[in-house]
Amino acid sequence: MKKLQVLYIAAFFAVCLVPFVGMAVTGQESSSENRTLAEFPQLKTEEGINVQWLNDAGEYFQDHFAFRNELVTANALINGKILGTSTASGVIQGTDGWLYYKDSLEDYLGENLLKDRSLYNISHILSLMQEYLAEKNVQFAFTVAPNKNSLYDENMPYYDSYKVSDNKNLINLQKYLKNENVSYVDLYEPLAKADEILYHKRDSHWNNKGAACASDFLLEGLGKEHESYTDETYTVKTDFTGDLDEMLYPLATTPEDEIYYDRQTTFAYVGEVGSNFDPRITTVNPVKTGSLVMYRDSFGNALLPFMADAYGNAYFSRGIPYQLTDVDTMVADTVVVERAERFLPEMAESAPVMPAPERTVSTGEDKADPEAVKDLEIITQGNYLKISGRIAEKYLDTESRIYVRTDGDKVYEAFPNDVTLDDGSTDCGGFTLYLPVGTATEKGNLEILTGNDESADIIFAKD
Known part of the structure; x- marks a missing residue:
């Protein structure tokens, strides 16, 4: 009996040491989580001995221990596939394989919505930008990429479906945009009326067809001549991995369909571009005219090629606050501000950099x-x-x-x-x-x- 106890204790400690030994053999574990992982703490800082070193080291180990992704994935699969709950703090596990961004939940439920003064702040900021650009003979438009659960909420889990009200920040904001005469292009209504789903099931964004539709509506709102993708032929490939899927199941993602249009674009990137999520991207198009500056967020990844293909040159920026000097640098004739619906509260917090009127x-x-x-x-x-x-x-x-x-x-x-x-x-x-x-x-x-x-x-x- 004593021998079995010794073996049991030895096995227990051996299992506990696996993550430490694994770190030495395999190196640091990467993560697909949408957050910054803890860095290895310094024993001595500018203020002296780091008395929080053990606590910081614990946080570092928690983020980087070996086989972390495998264990995170296994835990997520058990909870998601069997219990129907999400283990990722930023992801809502919906029904029928649908995933939603938790950042959008309060707005979906009608809880903690923006105050009237905040709604005014957003609209008046945009109004002052528009006024400044109009003095430079630059066209301006503001648009909002709808949250996925604003358009497709049938698969939201039942416990998240007890809405306080049908109000949403975007609905409330539109009255102030109208009062401030902001040039606003509504994407919600045309996307909602579409007879097909234009967002990915396991990603927080629209698919390429949704982006093509959004670009058509946006360019029409600007009065910009362009070729519509409404009747364009395309190929479907099951090769897209969603951001929410990667957050929830880092090693067990499920590829889903993506649409690839057969039409060849005529724009080219300037310089080296890693992906359409790069913070600053410049494009040129020798067969088109006009110059665009577009301030955008992650919805602009799929939107970018369609907008770039409509202008002779374009500059796409994810920088905040918006630097209106970009307009002079690019000699732009058009400025577009695109923000995701879930980021509207952040719009009230940041003033663009431009001379005060x-x-x-x-x-x-x-x-x-x-x-x-x-x-x-x-x-x-x-x-x-x-x-x-x-x-x-x-x-x-x-x-x-x-x-x-x-x-x-x-x-x-x-x-x-x-x-x-x-x-x-x-x-x-x-x-x-x-x-x-x-x-x-x-x-x-x-x-x-x-x-x-x-x-x-x-x-x-x-x-």
């Missing part, structure tokens, strides 16, 4: 209050002076504009934006503006006003 406003009451503005920051950023902060809630209505007056002279309008606070809550009263260096100085007088173009009250003054 100068305004003429009538000054109302002087309500200067040292507590009216929080976290005021004035810094030099490249060729701009960046001024940002947060306005106290009592000084803002839903559609209040925010102005900055420098040295008692010129008045500029700031971008309204959301700010995520340290406790995770959102302050909808943020503002950001960029002034060319030399327009104002850090030592100059500064006044902040809220209101509208007809009348604005002084709420803060800095000598």
